[in-house]
Amino acid sequence: MDRVPGTVTIAPEVLVTIAQLTTQDAQGVHEMSPAWTREVNRFFGNEHVGDGVQIKVEDGEVIVDLYIIVDHDVNMLQLGRKLQFEVTRAIEEMVGMDVRTVNVHIEDVCYAPEEG
DSSP: OOOOSSOOOOOHHHHHHHHHHHHHTSTTEEEEOOTHHHHHHHHTTOOOEETTEEEEEETTEEEEEEEEEEETTSOHHHHHHHHHHHHHHHHHHHHOOEEEEEEEEEEEEEOOOOOO
């Protein structure tokens, strides 16, 4: 591709959205961790957060932390590894940035109420 003058800027919030949508689409993820993670992360000075996602960009590489609640009948280790792969793939393919790490934090397990 020929070089065209100008720059392309991608807001970190775009990375947050990609990580959220990719994670929410995975079978076994009940939901992203509640909104309180946003306030905790802002308190510690990280502005690039969304419900259940924290994004850092260091030296041109993306560091992702996912905070999720999973369904009770899922293999958590397999789900975590799948999320690491899928989020990395989505960011690299859609944005073209390298992903250094994707850390998956399973915050809770959701058990469906028993039907009676």
